[in-house]
Amino acid sequence: MxxxxxxxxxxxxxxxxxxxxxxxxxxxxxxxxxxxxxxxxxxxxxxxxxxxxxxxxxxxxxxxxxxxxxxxxxxxxxVPKALLVKQLQDENQRLTTALTSARETVNELKAKNDTLTGIEKKYKELEQASADYLKLDAQYNDLLKISKEQKDQITALKQNMNNEEKLWFLSGAGVFIVGLIIGLSTRKKKRSSLLD
Known part of the structure; x- marks a missing residue:
């Protein structure tokens, strides 16, 4: 067979x-x-x-x-029964070891979870106590933003004033030069008409 x-x-x-x-x-x-x-x-x-x-x-x-x-x-x-028994014993040993390892991992995770729960509780207490600080921090940041905007406006206004001063100076210089040219040209005409 x-x-x-x-x-x-x-x-x-x-x-x-x-x-x-x-x-x-x-x-x-x-x-x-x-x-x-x-x-x-x-x-x-x-x-x-x-x-x-x-x-x-x-x-x-x-x-x-x-x-x-x-x-x-x-x-x-x-597969012979003796070999199957050996394989099953080996598998049982492997599973027992894995179970022990899993239990140790569960205990470690439980301890970490307890620690995290304690930390979370302390964090909530700090969060509640610092609510006013967070409001003040937000107000401070808003004031900083407003201050920066105002500084930017002041800088822009100063720049405009400097530009206007330069414009007035240049306008004055231009008027002076035009006046000088007109004055000189009328003087020449007077001299030439006197000589004629």
Whole structure:
């Protein structure tokens, strides 16, 4: 039965994991048949990789890389119960460790949560006590803004005054120069008319 199962699942070049079935020990030989030399004794539960299948014999490879032929009827695809028990024990140990770690994490988080709750309570007390400070700070910022706007207006007005003073100065200078030119030109005309 096991041979048919393995035959149905194996093809040339197809490697599959199998196990030594419930017998105590089986022989691994150099060829397919009892007349071939024994190269190893395999115990029940040994994990093997099936490499080739011929009638009642299968060529297998151990996890250590040793190859040989064994009787197919002593092989099974089912994981042996002893190996399953070991795997389940390992999984149980892993889960127990994870649970312990999770409980420690929960305790740490609980302590941090308590600390944060205390900090939040103190923060609310400070927030309530500092409400007036926040109002004063807002008023101060508003006054700073108004002060800056007024300084900007004063600077603009001073600039306008300076520009107007320059304009008046230039206007006065212009009037003076125009007057001087007119005065000089009328003097020349008077002289020339006197000479004529």
């Amino acid at each position: 096991a041979g048919l199962l393995i035959l149905g699942l194996t093809a040339p070049g197809y490697a599959k994991d199998i196990y030594v079935s419930g017998v105590t020990k089986i022989t691994m030989r150099t060829g397919p048949g009892t007349e071939h030399k024994i190269v190893a004794m395999l115990t029940s539960g040994t994990k093997l990789e099936i490499v080739e299948f011929q009638r009642d014999w299968s060529m297998v490879r151990t996890s250590g890389g040793k190859q040989g032929w064994v009787l197919s009827r002593f092989l099974t695809e089912d």
